[in-house]
Amino acid sequence: MAVSRVGEITMLGTYRALRRNGVIGINERNLRLVNPNNPRRLMNLVNDKLETKRVAEFADIPVPELFGVVRDARDMRKLPEMMDHADGFVIKPAQGSQGKGIFVVDGPLKGGWRLANGRRVSLDVIKFQINNILSGMYSLGGQPDKALIEYRVKFDDVFGKVSFKGVPDIRVIVLKGIPVFAMLRLPTAESDGKANLHKGGVGVGVDLATGLTLRAMQHDQMIETHPDTAHPLENIQAPYWDDILMMAARSYDVTGLGYIGVDIVLDREKGPLLLELNGRPGISIQIANRIGMRSILDKAAHYTDKKLDAAKRVEVAKSLSASVEKIPMADGRETLSEATTQAAP
Amino acid sequence: MMNSLRHALLLGAALILAGVAVFLIKVFSLGYPVASDATxxxxxxxxxxxxxxxxxxxxxxxxxxxxxxxxxxxxxxxxxxxxxxxxxxxxxxxxxxxxxxxxxxxxxxxxxxxxxxxxxxxxxxxPDSFTKAQNKAALFEADPIKRQAFIVWSGDLRRRSADDLSFADLALKETFETRTESEQYADEIAVLLEGRTGVIGRLEIARQTLRDAGIPARIxxxxxxxxxxxxVDIRHWLEYHLDGKDYRYFPxxxxxxxxxxxxxxxxxxxxxxxxxxxxxxxxxxxxxxxxxxxxxxxxxxxRIDKVFGFNELPLTTQLVYKVLVTIPVGITILVFLRQFIGFKTLGTFMPVLIGIAFRETALINGLLLFSTLIALGLALRFYLERLQLLLVPRLAVVVIFIVMVMAGVTIALTGSSQAIGLSISLFPIVILTMTIERMSIVWEESSASEAIKQGLGSLAIASVSYLAMSNDQVEYLMYQFPELLLVLMGLCVLMGRYTGLRLSELWRFRELAK
Missing domain, CATH: 2.60.40.2250 (Immunoglobulin-like)
Structure with a gap:
């Protein structure tokens, strides 16, 4: 269907329409957003998850508890102690990106450990995985890395019906402290329990003002229901919405990075936790929100120089999202529920 | 921001202009040919x-x-x-x-x-002096017999010719055909020739005859x-100018x-x-x-080509630069394909390195070999995964395996075609190993389709950049006109400021193109 529709439109026509709708590409993201706003010397704060955790804790932004850090073979001996948590834990490379090298352990099982995907592994396998992390297999440029062992998030059931295994998270794009986009990222069977869009995760736009989910996409195409659970994706209320926006807005204050993706998970007991920051957040969020990034960024730029505090910036964010027009759907309807209600009688 | 944009545009334009200017000077002022096979x-x-x-x-x-x-x-x-x-x-x-x-x-x-x-x-x-009308000159005045013979002959020539052109034709013909002794005016010519011999003597008579008729001529x-x-023999001929045209008579x-x-x-x-x-x-x-x-x-x-040229370097160094200066061409193509088309590749410049590796094997052999070795290497890599080896030793095992497979291929091919075997042995192993390692990581951490997509993208760019880099005309242009490096640099500077969408993003954001 999509193929034939694009086939009809000329390439130049597509290009112009996207330009008109303010859609930006990777080139523009790098040149206009990442490079001028994220000085390289600060990037270590987001590239190294241990650093992120440290600055976030310093500013009282809640993060998953750190059980231990493995820096070299000597730390390996303390491993059983670090892993002594009945509720499970997560092993991740400090400098990994795009979810690479993350190992989720459910808990001990018959002398070994049970992974989130149900497999039972021995201590040797875990040590091997940690060695891979230390040798830099998942880090940028292959440089030696640290392995973090941290609290495994018990995710809030609010997104239980629209997730398949794994942990859903909320990605907020923050420009100079003003949240400008939000998206709920849901794991699928295809994405192997990971919430990354390029692995087949589902992205659902979230209204900044209300925290209600909007339209959804997978593989850059609009969808209406979760591919595995078949549950409708629209109009789900994200809890703690104001807290989430505040955490996102304050991430700017603690890092100084002007254009970041803030990834937040909802824990059943601890509420929203800052999982990680991303200094080069992806641009698919435009599809999930059906908003070209340029229009909202231009509007936000009016407020970025005013040195507002985090609470004020959240207010600005809410007012901005109400004022931006969304790109209409192919069949002209505003929301999915309209179509559903029309079809009902 | 605007300032840096203007700066980049100016720099890019200046680099391109400078390169093109030197190029044009060399082509039009010094006469460098643009085609590699001009002789x-x-x-x-x-x-x-x-x-x-x-x-x-x-x-x-x-x-x-x-x-x-x-x-x-x-x-x-x-x-x-x-x-x-x-x-x-x-x-x-x-x-x-x-x-x-x-x-x-x-x-x-x-x-x-x-x-x-x-x-x-x-x-x-x-020369210009030939185009001006000349005064008639009286000839052979000193010698009454010669004078008489000349007047009889040239007077008759004039009667038998219609204009200056036929007069000149006739005079030259009769001057040289007297050798046959059958001509009517052989006697007169013989008289005029007296004391002179050979072709020059006859040409001189013809020249004087034309000169007498006001036709400028020279031997x-x-x-x-x-x-x-x-x-070789020295030859003599007559050149004269008539009615705005140059004529030459070759006896x-x-x-x-x-x-x-x-x-x-x-x-x-x-x-x-x-x-x-x-x-x-x-x-x-x-x-x-x-x-x-x-x-x-x-x-x-x-001269400008002494600065922008490698010809003063020792020959072996020149050969190195012949290859080296083509690499920026491949890199510029890679930049274009990545920034404007949106190709996904393994590593940043890996495809160009693979393209350089293809120089040793030619394209089809290279592609076949490369795919085969990568497939074998990946298989080994996944097997080693089970043994839970550390990263560096595992890489080492892959390198050794690649060397063994290449040695095997070379030995197997030696019987049929020596040339292929030899070129394979130079095939860069490190590039292959790194490709295998990167591909296996993408394979595991993203997906098989992503790994294959990036692998194919890399091979496509490698092929295109190989074809460009190994093209004789490209090699000739880059080597004889190294100032074109400035043009490539300028192009890359300009492409570095491209903020528009990539071709692949038109497809990616197709949902938003309303």
Whole structure:
């Protein structure tokens, strides 16, 4: 269907329409957003998850508890102690990106450990995985890395019906402290329990003002229901919405990075936790929100120089999202529920 | 931000302009050919004089070819022995003369003049003085018999011709055909020829006859290029100008291509104080690449191609740069394909490195080998995963495995085709290993389809950049015009400021194109 529709439109026509709708590409993201706003010397704060955790804790932004850090073979001996948590834990490379090298352990099982995907592994396998992390297999440029062992998030059931295994998270794009986009990222069977869009995760736009989910996409195409659970994706209320926006807005204050993706998970007991920051957040969020990034960024730029505090910036964010027009759907309807209600009688 | 954009645009434009400017100077002012296979004919011309000295002052005046609009001498050399050399140019005829002198030469002596010349005189127009109408001159006044014979013959010529053109044709024809003794005016010609011999004598009569009729004419002496060899004959012909056109009359048959040495009725060599003079004129044709000819021309004066060129470097270094300067072409293509089309590749410049590796194997062999080795390497890599080896030892095992597979392929192919086997052994192993490692990580951490997509993207870019880098014309242009590197650099600077969508993003954001 999509193929034939694009086939009809000329390439130049597509290009112009996207330009008109303010859609930006990777080139523009790098040149206009990442490079001028994220000085390289600060990037270590987001590239190294241990650093992120440290600055976030310093500013009282809640993060998953750190059980231990493995820096070299000597730390390996303390491993059983670090892993002594009945509720499970997560092993991740400090400098990994795009979810690479993350190992989720459910808990001990018959002398070994049970992974989130149900497999039972021995201590040797875990040590091997940690060695891979230390040798830099998942880090940028292959440089030696640290392995973090941290609290495994018990995710809030609010997104239980629209997730398949794994942990859903909320990605907020923050420009100079003003949240400008939000998206709920849901794991699928295809994405192997990971919430990354390029692995087949589902992205659902979230209204900044209300925290209600909007339209959804997978593989850059609009969808209406979760591919595995078949549950409708629209109009789900994200809890703690104001807290989430505040955490996102304050991430700017603690890092100084002007254009970041803030990834937040909802824990059943601890509420929203800052999982990680991303200094080069992806641009698919435009599809999930059906908003070209340029229009909202231009509007936000009016407020970025005013040195507002985090609470004020959240207010600005809410007012901005109400004022931006969304790109209409192919069949002209505003929301999915309209179509559903029309079809009902 | 706008400031940096303007800065980048200015820099890019300046680099491109500078590169193009030097390129244009070299092409249009210095004559560098743009096509790699342009060749030019170069003539090795030699005058060789051998004679006995008589122990008395000797003087040899020898005509030398002179440069003109259609002919240049990039190289000239004189072998003088003990003789003194003086070069003169006659003002009226523009003839060039070498005057060799020596006080007391004894026994056999040799003098030599060699020149490399480009171009032929066949296309050279007659000088301006020939286009002006000339006064008639009274001829043979001193000799009443000759005068009488001339008046009878030329008067009859005039009656039998319709205009100046047919007059000239007829005069030349009858001057040379008297040899058959059957012509009507053989007697008159014989009288006029008295005291003169050979072709030059007859040409001189013809010249004077035309001159008498107001037609400007001159005798030209030189060689026929069609006869190029070790010992060539000096030929003589008449050049005259009529009704706005140049004419040449060749008594020895029209050679189509010829080469003038001097003008006038004199001999090539006028000698005094020597015996047994032997003159050898040698002429040899050589086809040289035009670019070599252009490069060697000029006499050490500072020129722009001395700065923008590798020709002053040692030969082995030149060969390295021949390959090296093509790499920026591949890289520029890669930048374009990544920034404008949106190809996904393994590693940033890995595809260009693979493209360079293809130089050793040619494209099809390279692609086959590369895919096979990557497939085998990946299989091994996944097997090693089970053994839970550390990263560096695992990489090492893959490298050793690749070397073994390549050795196996080489041994297997040696029987059928030596050339393929040899080129494989130079196939860069490190590039292959790194590709396998990167691909396996993408495979595991993203997906098999992503790994294959990036692998194919890399191979596609590698193929395109290989085709560009190994193209003879590209190699020639980059090597002879290294200033084009500035153009490539400028292009990359400009592409670095492209903020528009990539072709792949048109598809990615198709949902938003309303």
């Amino acid at each position: 030019e004919t170069v003539w090795d011309f030699e005058i060789f004089l051998e004679f006995d000295g008589r122990d008395e002052p000797a003087r040899l005046e020898v005509y030398l070819p002179a440069g003109d609009v259609a002919r240049t001498f990039p190289q000239e050399q004189f072998y003088n022995g003990p003789f003194g050399l003086n070069l003169t140019t006659e003002t009226e005829t523009r003839n060039r003369k070498a005057i060799w002198t020596y006080r007391y030469p004894s026994n056999r002596k040799v003098l030599r003049y060699t020149a490399q010349t480009i171009g032929e005189t066949g296309a050279t127009p007659l 030209a002496n030189g060689v026929y290029l069609t006869e190029a060899r070790r010992r 020895d048959g029209d050679p189509a291509r010829f080469f003038t040495i001097w003008y006038g009725p004199d001999d090539l060599v006028t000698a005094r104080g020597i015996d047994e003079l032997d003159i050898q004129i040698a002429l040899q044709e050589r086809r040289n690449a035009t670019v070599d000819v252009v490069r060697q021309s000029g006499n050490g004066a500072p």
